[in-house]
Amino acid sequence: MVMPYVLVIIVFVVFLLISNIVMSFTNSKGELTLENYISIFKDNVFYKTILNTSIWVFGSVSGQILLGLCVALLLNQITRGQIFFRSVILILPWATLDIVAGVMWKWMYNDMYGVLNDILVKMGLFKDYIPWLATPKMAMLAVIIANIWKGFCLSGMFFLAGIQTIPQELYEAAEIDGANAFGRFWNVTIPQLKPVLTTTLMLTVIWTINYFPLIYVMTGGGPNYGTETIVTYIYRLSFRFLEYNKAAALSNVLFLLVFTIAYLFTRKMAREVAA
Amino acid sequence: MKKSVLSIVLIVIAVLSFGKTLTIWVGGQVAELDETWNSVIKGFEQKYGIKVEVQLFGFDTYYDKLVTALQAGKGPDLAFADLGGWVPTFAEKGWLEPMEEQLKNWEGTPQIWPNLWPTVTYKGVRYGLPWYTDCRLLLYNKTMFEQAGLDPNDPPKTWSELLTAAQKITDAKNRVYGYGVSGTKTEHTTLGYMMFLYAAGGKLLTDDYSRAAFNTPEGLKALKFYTDLAKSYAVSPNAIQYHEDDYRNMMAQNRVAMSIGGPWSFPLIEAANPKIVGKYSVALHPYDSQPASVLGGWALVIPRTSPNKEDAWKLAAYLTSFDVWMKWVEEKGGPMPTRMDVCTKSKLANDPKWQVIFKTFPYAVARPPIPQYPQVSEQIQIMVQRVLLNELTPEEAIKVAAENVNKILGAK
Numbered sequence: 001m002v003m004p005y006v007l008v009i010i011v012f013v014v015f016l017l018i019s020n021i022v023m024s025f026t027n028s029k030g031e032l033t034l035e036n037y038i039s040i041f042k043d044n045v046f047y048k049t050i051l052n053t054s055i056w057v058f059g060s061v062s063g064q065i066l067l068g069l070c071v072a073l074l075l076n077q078i079t080r081g082q083i084f085f086r087s088v089i090l091i092l093p094w095a096t097l098d099i100v101a102g103v104m105w106k107w108m109y110n111d112m113y114g115v116l117n118d119i120l121v122k123m124g125l126f127k128d129y130i131p132w133l134a135t136p137k138m139a140m141l142a143v144i145i146a147n148i149w150k151g152f153c154l155s156g157m158f159f160l161a162g163i164q165t166i167p168q169e170l171y172e173a174a175e176i177d178g179a180n181a182f183g184r185f186w187n188v189t190i191p192q193l194k195p196v197l198t199t200t201l202m203l204t205v206i207w208t209i210n211y212f213p214l215i216y217v218m219t220g221g222g223p224n225y226g227t228e229t230i231v232t233y234i235y236r237l238s239f240r241f242l243e244y245n246k247a248a249a250l251s252n253v254l255f256l257l258v259f260t261i262a263y264l265f266t267r268k269m270a271r272e273v274a275a
Numbered sequence: 276m277k278k279s280v281l282s283i284v285l286i287v288i289a290v291l292s293f294g295k296t297l298t299i300w301v302g303g304q305v306a307e308l309d310e311t312w313n314s315v316i317k318g319f320e321q322k323y324g325i326k327v328e329v330q331l332f333g334f335d336t337y338y339d340k341l342v343t344a345l346q347a348g349k350g351p352d353l354a355f356a357d358l359g360g361w362v363p364t365f366a367e368k369g370w371l372e373p374m375e376e377q378l379k380n381w382e383g384t385p386q387i388w389p390n391l392w393p394t395v396t397y398k399g400v401r402y403g404l405p406w407y408t409d410c411r412l413l414l415y416n417k418t419m420f421e422q423a424g425l426d427p428n429d430p431p432k433t434w435s436e437l438l439t440a441a442q443k444i445t446d447a448k449n450r451v452y453g454y455g456v457s458g459t460k461t462e463h464t465t466l467g468y469m470m471f472l473y474a475a476g477g478k479l480l481t482d483d484y485s486r487a488a489f490n491t492p493e494g495l496k497a498l499k500f501y502t503d504l505a506k507s508y509a510v511s512p513n514a515i516q517y518h519e520d521d522y523r524n525m526m527a528q529n530r531v532a533m534s535i536g537g538p539w540s541f542p543l544i545e546a547a548n549p550k551i552v553g554k555y556s557v558a559l560h561p562y563d564s565q566p567a568s569v570l571g572g573w574a575l576v577i578p579r580t581s582p583n584k585e586d587a588w589k590l591a592a593y594l595t596s597f598d599v600w601m602k603w604v605e606e607k608g609g610p611m612p613t614r615m616d617v618c619t620k621s622k623l624a625n626d627p628k629w630q631v632i633f634k635t636f637p638y639a640v641a642r643p644p645i646p647q648y649p650q651v652s653e654q655i656q657i658m659v660q661r662v663l664l665n666e667l668t669p670e671e672a673i674k675v676a677a678e679n680v681n682k683i684l685g686a687k
Contacts, residue, residue, distance in 0.1 A: 111513055112450050112530065134515040135664060222460030223515045224660045239339050240649050242364060244346070 017255075024249035036249035045225060045233065046250070053229040055140060056147075056215075057208045063148035064204055065197075068155030073185075075156070076163050086160075094153040102217025105146040109133055109218075136226025139219050143227055147214055151207070155200045162196035163189065195269070202265035206258055230254050296326045297586050298351040302337030303573050304539050304610065305355075305407065311607055319593050325586050345370040350578035352587040356403060358394040358572045358641065359462065360648035365576065366397035367646040372577040373400045377588050383595055386614045394641045395574050404591050405613040408572030410632060410639040411470055412557040414536025414544070416526045419444055419451075423532075430533075430558040434474075434500060437533070437561040441510035444532045450512070455522030455534035456505040458514030458663050465642075465652040467519070467535060468659055469569050471497040473640055474562035479655075484645045486686035489655075490677035496563070498669045502662040514663055527551050535560065537571075538611050538632055557628055559635050570639035572613065611636075650683045 027033045040046050071089060078085055093101070108116045109132035117129040132142045166189065174184045190197075212231045215221065221228035221236065228236075230250065238247035301312065309331055316327045330351070332340055338357075344350045345365060356362050365371050378384050378401055387405055395403035417427035423444040431437040441453025457467040469479060477493035480486065488494075505514035512522075512531065522534035527547035536544075536557065545552055559566055575591040577584055593599060600617040611632060612618055623629040642648060658676035661667040667675065 111516065112525070131513040131516060134513050220460050222656075222660065223664060224460075224657055224666065236653075239342060240653075242342065242368065242646075242649075 020248050020251060023245055024252050027245060036245045037253075039246055040250055040253065045228065048225045049228050049230045049233045052140070052225070052227060053209060056144060056227075056229050057205060059140075059144035060147040060151065060208045061201070061204045063144065064151045064155050064208075065201065067148060067152040068157075068200075069159050071152065071156040072159035072163055073189075075160055090153040090157050090160075092153075093150050094157075096150070098150075098213035099217055101146070101150050102214045105142075105149075105214075106133070106218045109142050133219055134223065136223055139223060139226050143215050143218055146218065147208070147211070150214060151204065151211075155204060158196055158200045159193065162193045166192045195272070198265065198269055198272075202262065205261060209254070209258060209261075296328055297353065297583055297590055298328045298330065299587075299590065300330050300332065300337075300341065300351040300354040302332045302341065302355045303334050303357065305573070306331040306333060306337075308607060311603065315594070315599055315603065318599070319590060322593070323586070323589060325589070327590065345578055348580040350580060352577065352581040352583045353590055354576055354578060355406070355573045356576045358391070358405065358408070358570065358574055360394075360642055360644055360646075362395045362403045362574055362576060363397040363644045364646045364648065366400075366402045370579055371402045372579050372581070372584055373402055374404060374577065374588070375401050377592070378404070381592055383592065383597070383614060386597075386616050388613055388615060388636065390570065390637070390639060390641065391572070391613055394570075394572075394644050395576075396644060397646075403574035403576040404595055405572060405574045406595055407610040408570055408613050408636075409537045409539055409611050410568040410570045410636050411466065411535050411537050411560065412568065412631065412635060413533055413560040414523065414526065414540050414555065414557055415533040416529060416531075416551075416555050418554045419529055419532040427556075430556070431561045432559070433561055434563045438504070438508060438510070441504070441533065442508065445510045447509060450530060452512050452525075452531045453510040453533060454504055455517065455519065455525065455531045456501060456511040456514040457518035457522075457535070458502075458505065458659055459516065459518045460653075460656050460660060461518055462652060462656075463518035463520070464659050465655040466569055468497065468501055468655055469640075469642070470535060470560055470567060471501045471563075473567035473569070474560065474565065475500075476564040480643050480645075480651070480680075480684075484643050484684070486684055487677040487680040490673050493564075495669055495673055498658070498662065498673055500563075502659065502669065505663060506665075515660060523547070526555065538609055538629075541609070541628070557631055559631065566635070566638045568635050568639040570636070570641055572611075645684075647683050651680050654679045654683070 024036050025032055025034070027035060075082075075086060075089065096104075108114055111117060111129045111131040111134070114129070114132070116132070117126070120126045121129065131138070133139045170188050170192070171184055174188050179187060209229075210231055212229075212235065215227050215229060215232055216235070219227045221232045231254070234247050234250050234254070237243045237250065299316075305312075309329075312329050312331070316329055319325070320327055337355075338361075341350070341354060341356070345368070350370070356365065362371070388408065391405040391408060392401065395401055395405060413430060415430050420427040420430075420440075423440075425440055425443060431440045437454065444453035445451065457463040472479060472489055472494055475493040475497040477491055477497055478488040481488045489497075502514075505511040512525070517525075519535045522531045523536055523540055523544050524547050525531040526534065527544050540557075544555060560568065575594065577587045577591070581587055595614065597614065597616060600612045600614055601621055604612060604617060604621040604623060608623070611623075611629075612621075618624065618633055624633075643651065645651075654676045658672045661672045661675075662669050666672075
């Protein structure tokens, strides 16, 4: 009964992985070579994309986790209309198509018609419209904000599920011991949530590294190389420049990176369970 | 025995009927005209008795789709390819069937505009049949000209006239601008810079495409003027974020008075604002030392893996025949045919907008038809962006870009 699954895995995972590895070590004539890897490490854009990916992942993940946690705590307090609030707040951004979300945020940031600028100016926070996507730093901030909106729901949903499994007695015991609301949060909720936190952190980190449509739609990796991450660069190499071998090599570098992150997280989790 | 005969017959029938269906992939703007395609294809099916399946793709997804299919050897029998460097790029990968033999014997070959052939040639061999074309012009809004006290029938002809007109129209406080400078990290920016580069008497690459040729006083002058329109003179919306398609929509709303456009803009600007009919026009784009334009368009190519190459050529020749093109133009009024005889004999010859186009077309240059073109184009985009972002001076940016382009082309 295991055979079909093994076959599917071999066809769709192992075969593709191996063909990608073979491709990364050959040149366009089919000869074995290391030049794809050498050209990546000689390429200045590669180091720029590593830096950008780090900023993108750090900003997006910390924002998503924090916002997700806040929303989960708040939603946990609501007793009436649970289903309505949960579906609106948690499902809506998550269920929006990537491309739709990208186009929507691009229009919201627009500096001639954008609704965001309009609101900020009417609130008196800014004197004039600001061109959100016009400089590399602002563009990075803008895509991170959009990605936090797009992704906080998933961590929120995990956290909400985690919070609801915490036994009520723990809070009661803490209250008897004289812990205030913050103390209860810090000493009961957070330690109890830790396994969920670690898993969520690992998943969001990996997803954010590999997440591509939002940046592609909003900035296309620009201005200059301001928002070019490793994945947008791989896309550009293979689909714009048709440099399949170099793109394959870069994909393998990315695969190793993601694999290492996943390995470190799982090892940490396994140790915690053992302890 | 009976069973095996039956199955062989069935297989033969299956193979034959399968082999008689031609697939054609249509991308770009003409892909939106599905009804016209149906009637044109029906004519072919009746004439040759070959079934044709037409698949239409929007421009945004078409390139990825086609490249993936060709790479996998699963392409159609006949496909549209953009004249902006796709044909030589695909030919270098060995994905296309040469068309040299068929073109030599075909009646229509001498009728194709001669400046189109380099766009489908790789190493001296022609791999495509140009089907429709266009050239870039100045698209402008007559209402905004009138409001600023300018003559709507006398658009600017030189760079200094362009600047004066744009400054008169610009009212930055109310977000009204004279000219739209494309500065996004897309092909539009390269095309915009090329318009100014050739108008200053410069060139993108040397004639044999072996190295950069824009690092000259003319190239620098073009880069400075192009970026200054947005930076120092501030007659354009924030250039980093917009390109000519955005400006066309702003023009439909009377926000931007001039930008680069062409024959393809007419239906699109009228779709954005139906009231603008008759209130916009085109002219030769303002120039510095010589009139200039960049041509674009689409060619028909036959993928090497197609099992029906002969029929595919029949379809390509049929689509590019005089009769089919005349019918197309009578019904649709565009796009611009690659056949000179259709241009002079159809109703287009009497339309003033099309007269401007036919007059400009001989000045139009093609983008370098080389496989490395996408990388070269990216360097131009980054050069313009670095100047717009004040990261580099025009002198530094053009030097860096030329060095990178030479590296890409393998020049010493």
